[in-house]
Amino acid sequence: MTLSPGKKREKIDRLSELAARDDERGVSLWQEAFRRLRGNPAAIVGAVILALFVLVAVVGPFLVPYAATDTIGIREGLIKPGVIPGPTGDHWFGYDHQGRDEFSRMIVGARQTLLVGVVSTLIGLAIGALIGGVSGAAAGLGGRWGRWIDTTLMRFIDMLLAMPSLLLAVSIAALLGASLTTVMIAVGVVSVPVFARLLRGSMISQANSDYVLAATSLGVKKSKIALTHVVPNSLAPVIVQATLTLATAIIEAAALSFLGLGNPDTAVPEWGVMLADAQQYLGIRPSLAIYPAVAIIITALGFTLLGEAMREALDPKLRK
Amino acid sequence: MSENDILVEVRDLKVHFPIKRGVLFDRVVGQVKAVDGVDLSIARGKTYGLVGESGCGKSTLGRALLQLTPPTAGEVSFDGVELTTLPSGKLRSMRRRMQMIFQDPMSSLDPRQNVESILTEGLQTHGIGTDRTDRRRIIGETLDAVGLPRWALSRYPHEFSGGQRQRIGIARALVLGPELIVADEPVSALDVSIQAQVVNLLDELQDSLGLTYLVIAHDLAVVRHISDTVGVMYLGALVEEAPSDRLYTEPLHPYTRALMSAVPVPDPDVEDRRERILLAGDLPSPANPPSGCRFHTRCPWAQPTRCADERPVLRDIGVSRVACHFAEQIASGELRPHGVSAQIVRPEGEGDAPGVVSAPTEPGSYV
Numbered sequence: 001m002t003l004s005p006g007k008k009r010e011k012i013d014r015l016s017e018l019a020a021r022d023d024e025r026g027v028s029l030w031q032e033a034f035r036r037l038r039g040n041p042a043a044i045v046g047a048v049i050l051a052l053f054v055l056v057a058v059v060g061p062f063l064v065p066y067a068a069t070d071t072i073g074i075r076e077g078l079i080k081p082g083v084i085p086g087p088t089g090d091h092w093f094g095y096d097h098q099g100r101d102e103f104s105r106m107i108v109g110a111r112q113t114l115l116v117g118v119v120s121t122l123i124g125l126a127i128g129a130l131i132g133g134v135s136g137a138a139a140g141l142g143g144r145w146g147r148w149i150d151t152t153l154m155r156f157i158d159m160l161l162a163m164p165s166l167l168l169a170v171s172i173a174a175l176l177g178a179s180l181t182t183v184m185i186a187v188g189v190v191s192v193p194v195f196a197r198l199l200r201g202s203m204i205s206q207a208n209s210d211y212v213l214a215a216t217s218l219g220v221k222k223s224k225i226a227l228t229h230v231v232p233n234s235l236a237p238v239i240v241q242a243t244l245t246l247a248t249a250i251i252e253a254a255a256l257s258f259l260g261l262g263n264p265d266t267a268v269p270e271w272g273v274m275l276a277d278a279q280q281y282l283g284i285r286p287s288l289a290i291y292p293a294v295a296i297i298i299t300a301l302g303f304t305l306l307g308e309a310m311r312e313a314l315d316p317k318l319r320k
Numbered sequence: 321m322s323e324n325d326i327l328v329e330v331r332d333l334k335v336h337f338p339i340k341r342g343v344l345f346d347r348v349v350g351q352v353k354a355v356d357g358v359d360l361s362i363a364r365g366k367t368y369g370l371v372g373e374s375g376c377g378k379s380t381l382g383r384a385l386l387q388l389t390p391p392t393a394g395e396v397s398f399d400g401v402e403l404t405t406l407p408s409g410k411l412r413s414m415r416r417r418m419q420m421i422f423q424d425p426m427s428s429l430d431p432r433q434n435v436e437s438i439l440t441e442g443l444q445t446h447g448i449g450t451d452r453t454d455r456r457r458i459i460g461e462t463l464d465a466v467g468l469p470r471w472a473l474s475r476y477p478h479e480f481s482g483g484q485r486q487r488i489g490i491a492r493a494l495v496l497g498p499e500l501i502v503a504d505e506p507v508s509a510l511d512v513s514i515q516a517q518v519v520n521l522l523d524e525l526q527d528s529l530g531l532t533y534l535v536i537a538h539d540l541a542v543v544r545h546i547s548d549t550v551g552v553m554y555l556g557a558l559v560e561e562a563p564s565d566r567l568y569t570e571p572l573h574p575y576t577r578a579l580m581s582a583v584p585v586p587d588p589d590v591e592d593r594r595e596r597i598l599l600a601g602d603l604p605s606p607a608n609p610p611s612g613c614r615f616h617t618r619c620p621w622a623q624p625t626r627c628a629d630e631r632p633v634l635r636d637i638g639v640s641r642v643a644c645h646f647a648e649q650i651a652s653g654e655l656r657p658h659g660v661s662a663q664i665v666r667p668e669g670e671g672d673a674p675g676v677v678s679a680p681t682e683p684g685s686y687v
Binding site for chain 2: 210214216232
């Protein structure tokens with residue numbers, strides 16, 4: 001196909017006009033990361049698992065066939081020493097040791113588990129990001145006094161980090177008394193050093209970048225540079241870490257419940273507590289332990305898959 | 321040249337970085353003398369080019385001039401205002417008049433800001449423009465000046481090519497209407513074809529806006545093209561300063577001679593026959609600079625007297641300023657170059673006695 005030069009130019013102009021109109025606005029880094037996230041199968045699997053988990057946690061308790069605290073099995077005389085009936089047509093997962101419907105308890109328990117995971121991660125993220133943010137801004141932009149503040153805060157974080165996390169959680173739980181709030185605070189505090197260190201390190205490396213120098217040479221105030229340039233550019237690894245922490249928070253909360261430091265009202269189902277209760281009946285009905293264990297593993301897997309995919313999507317090295 | 325024509329005057333500027341050791345309490349164990357006593361003045365509306373090999377302190381000098389790196393000692397006067405003692409608030413409002421262009425346009429632009437936000441930031445900081453539309457007008461004019469299309473405003477830095485990014489960096493500096501622009505290696509991260517465009521853009525902007533430039537570069541051709549005066553730096557100090565053409569045709573300092581002899585000539589006959597001065601060894605450590613003349617450990621003209629124990633000051637020779645004791649004798653051919661063997665330079669307190677650190681072992685033949 002041959003075109004005269006004039007026609008050719010016309011055609012190119014029209015094409016370039018079309019192309020320009022096609023994406024009128026620029027694509028920000030977040031938008032691009034989201035686009036890459038959608039193209040990653042691991043992210044989709046993780047997101048589907050988490051969506052199901054959240055759905056079950058939110059609407060599940062309204063739809064369960066039996067009340068989670070109703071001891072049907074005892075009422076009907078099905079529970080005898082050494083006998084816990086397995087799955088039937090009406091009770092898909094059978095009964096637990098107090099004759100309650102295991103399926104209903106699993107569904108209601110999802111809500112508690114999600115609550116513990118999210119709240120404790122948020123506690124850790126909030127305190128950790130505050131300490132890390134102050135420390136990072138002070139170290140990166142604050143001069144001599146800034147380095148003092150940074151050193152003081154980081155030695156405190158080092159102390160937290162030096163303690164084994166479960167021991168720290170157990171001491172906090174022992175100090176505050178066993179309750180669901182205690183578990184959330186304990187698990188949250190354990191993740192504080194990770195968030196603080198991560199945000200601080202990320203901020204210090206950003207504070208040494210050329211665009212911060214450029215903002216300084218524009219005459220922008222240091223506090224404004226910290227808030228508008230340094231913090232937004234340092235958040236990506238922290239967000240990824242939060243997603244991954246959700247998984248470990250659920251497992252750690254289960255561990256604390258297992259040790260008897262969780263909610264003393266065992267009538268309220270929570271996967272960790274259910275797992276702890278089931279250990280006495282492992283010989284009679286091991287599946288009582290398998291249900292919550294598998295549920296915890298799948299949920300943690302969902303968070304981990306999504307977290308890892310987010311890490312990849314936000315990694316500037318992989319950007320074209 | 322009258323007093324009014326000088327926009328920037330730097331006197332005995334020093335930037336020393338402490339070397340710290342220690343886990344809990346920092347202990348200063350030494351100083352890296354990145355810039356160690358520089359005097360220079362830049363005329364209004366002119367371009368001062370600063371050349372030197374990497375690590376010689378030219379970028380640090382540029383940053384210290386803008387007070388982005390606090391100087392250890394010395395004075396920087398900008399249009400009669402002493403910057404080193406200026407309170408931080410006043411300095412910040414002063415920054416409107418002096419801007420910087422960076423080497424790597426990607427890392428000097430915040431990846432999360434679109435072009436409009438990059439350009440608005442400075443305007444907001446200095447309260448330029450009455451409202452959004454007025455600021456848009458100023459930004460639009462700046463985009464035109466640097467040759468970027470209007471649709472660039474809503475785009476992000478990673479969506480542009482290297483040359484366009486550098487134009488964004490130039491626009492960011494220009495939008496405030498500065499008088500002085502310090503360009504730190506403005507083209508060295510760009511392709512050669514783009515380099516010419518950006519250099520020409522800087523030239524045009526100087527003509528139309530009357531800008532004063534301090535251009536820092538290691539590319540001698542770029543500096544020659546753009547500069548009125550060129551200063552050559554070696555290990556934290558100026559060794560020679562001369563009008564651009566003069567420096568290239570008649571270098572006086574041995575280090576400048578060596579630099580110039582490294583520029584290839586696009587004529588195979590001349591290229592084959594021309595004299596080349598190869599410097600032995602590496603740049604000495606700025607933490608432990610040689611005594612006397614900083615260059616005497618590598619200088620093919622080094623003399624047993626004065627060079628090792630007396631630091632030469634910049635002297636006027638014709639229209640040039642040269643920091644060499646024997647510049648005249650070298651220029652007249654009275655002194656001949658001799659061989660120099662590379663020296664092993666050890667940090668103080670390590671290995672052999674520090675006496676071996678400097679002075680060529682073989683003074684060589686000289687007339």
